[in-house]
Amino acid sequence: MNKKKTFRLLSAAAILVASAVAGPLEIYLPRTVQVEGEAIQLGRVGVFSGPEELAVRAQEIPLGRFSVPGQQITLDRATIESCLAAGGFSAGQIRLSGAERVVVRRNETELSGPELLAAARSFLESQLAGQDAVIVDPQVPKGYLIGPSGSVEIIPLAGQDRIAGKRTVILSLRREGREASRIPIHFDVQFRSRQAVAVADIALGQVIRGDQIRFETVQTPEPLSVDPQKIIGMTSKRSICAGSVLHPEWLGQTVPVPLIQKRQKVFLKLEMGLMLITASGEAMDEGAAGQVIRVKRGQRPEERIVLGTVMPDGTVQPLLERGS
Numbered sequence: 001m002n003k004k005k006t007f008r009l010l011s012a013a014a015i016l017v018a019s020a021v022a023g024p025l026e027i028y029l030p031r032t033v034q035v036e037g038e039a040i041q042l043g044r045v046g047v048f049s050g051p052e053e054l055a056v057r058a059q060e061i062p063l064g065r066f067s068v069p070g071q072q073i074t075l076d077r078a079t080i081e082s083c084l085a086a087g088g089f090s091a092g093q094i095r096l097s098g099a100e101r102v103v104v105r106r107n108e109t110e111l112s113g114p115e116l117l118a119a120a121r122s123f124l125e126s127q128l129a130g131q132d133a134v135i136v137d138p139q140v141p142k143g144y145l146i147g148p149s150g151s152v153e154i155i156p157l158a159g160q161d162r163i164a165g166k167r168t169v170i171l172s173l174r175r176e177g178r179e180a181s182r183i184p185i186h187f188d189v190q191f192r193s194r195q196a197v198a199v200a201d202i203a204l205g206q207v208i209r210g211d212q213i214r215f216e217t218v219q220t221p222e223p224l225s226v227d228p229q230k231i232i233g234m235t236s237k238r239s240i241c242a243g244s245v246l247h248p249e250w251l252g253q254t255v256p257v258p259l260i261q262k263r264q265k266v267f268l269k270l271e272m273g274l275m276l277i278t279a280s281g282e283a284m285d286e287g288a289a290g291q292v293i294r295v296k297r298g299q300r301p302e303e304r305i306v307l308g309t310v311m312p313d314g315t316v317q318p319l320l321e322r323g324s
Contacts, residue, residue, distance in 0.1 A: 009272070013293060018265055024093050025049075025094050027042070027080075027095070028046060028047040029102050030102060031098075031102065035106060037106070040066070040073065042083070043058070057087070060087075061083050061084055061089075063080065063175070068118070068122070070106070074103050080102075109146055111173075113141045118141055122156075123236075127158060127167075128189070134191070136187060140188050152180065153174045154172070154174075156169055156170070156171055165190060167189045172184065191219065192227050194216070194217055195226055196215055201239070201240065202240040204238055231251065235253060236250060237252045258287060259310055264283045267280055268306065269317060283295055283316075284305070287310040289311065292319065293308065295318075
């Protein structure tokens, strides 16, 4: 082994011995700290003492990022130890002291317009969650000056909108729990909705069939959902031209067509197994298929009233008989 190689090995051994003799890296944690920028690194949070090689590595350990203006992040010792372990440090190399939790704030001098807009949009998106909406951003608002040592909490509030297709978010900026300013941000909002369109002319009083309409997706200023089951089978209350969008007020419930008129002679029919019982009578009510009517049988003093269901073929199936 040559002298140069022997020297390098001895130097490396000396460094390891020196590190072991020097002991673990001491990191003091303050209760609160302000940092610059969005990324939080351990070197910006703790105060280091101990082996320089360990300190240089530990200072680069990432602890998180700020995501919204005015945010504060609380880091406890368990979180910091976990980040150190992820960075390759063993428990014996690090010793934490000071606060159990560190409150980290960003040193913000101004809330920028894009930050305010992002906070408002994030709130509006949460309010519209589950709805197929298209949000159009307005012009970027002016920033809000905080001051070099101030901190502001942003509380988004829903505005009282009066115009379709508009949504307003009020940003309440608060210092120490008290509102310092209000910033309204107005968004244009469109909703993807389904509407029914006539593919052929529909006459007044006509029952809507499935082949007479089509459904298409459009953008509307307010949520609109058309249920096919609530359109097909309804009756038009006006003439509807092909290509027209069907509005709910144009449609009404379909009135069943009476199969039997009052005082009409009817045929009573009752099937009991292999036995078929038939009789005739006079309808005392008007009735459509499925409706129950009264049928008079016989003449006084033998007159009787029979309750029966109107069948699709115009006959009546008796339900119950009782004396007049």
